[in-house]
Amino acid sequence: MDPYVNIAKNALEAYVRDKKIIDVPDGLPDEMVQNAAGTFVSIKKGGELRGCIGTISPTRPNIAQEIIYNAISSGTQDPRFDEVDERELNSLTYSVDVLREPEPIQSMDQLDVKRYGVIVRSGRRSGLLLPNLEGVDTPLEQVSIALQKAGINPRSEFSLERFEVIRHK
Structure with a gap:
């Protein structure tokens, strides 16, 4: 799995299951830990949007942390949807957009x-x-x-x- 998508998935799953915010894992590509950028995390269920939240500009020290926090927000704070429930986790798909400078x-x-x-x-x-x-x-x-x-x-x-x-x- 793409490391950007994998960290989003792991972040939301840990938060929904244990209310835990994961640490940035080891072994990520350098650009994820050395660069900062706005990111959007989109979550779908059955091809339909289930949550999408992001940041235009970076709010965290690196892309990995930006994805972690936006994944959690996407699954729990998108006002258009109820919070993701633990029973849904296996049916979700993720995409991560890293924004270039507007x-x-x-x-x-x-x-x-x-x-x-x-x-x-x-x-x-x-x-x-x-x-x-x-x-x-x-x-x-x-x-x-x-x-x-x-x-x-x-x-x-x-x-x-x-x-x-x-x-x-």
Whole structure:
């Protein structure tokens, strides 16, 4: 199993079973312990989203810790879903997106929904949508969903940023 996905799976399972936050395991690739980045952990059950939480920018000293905390949050704090139950653990699949640095863009014309995720910002509100999501086929759909997630009125002024991810499944 991919080490990024494996650490997400192990982190959520240890937390659900024992309320324990795992330590960063030995033997991880150097980039996971030497680099910091925002990450998103997506959890699915039967092909349907079961939880997805992440960070735009790093909040922990390294990628491994970022994944551990985001995996736990994804399974226990996503407001759209109930907490993951121990009986569900064997039926879950995980993916981990490591975000590259966002860059400001001037218009939706600079988006490609397969390649770039989008961040929308207005005042203190912000919303993010990952790239290459099933059912999101145009930049307009991508931005509309991100605005809705952020609670930003589409007729108000907002800024756009795009970012790439390295997706681990």
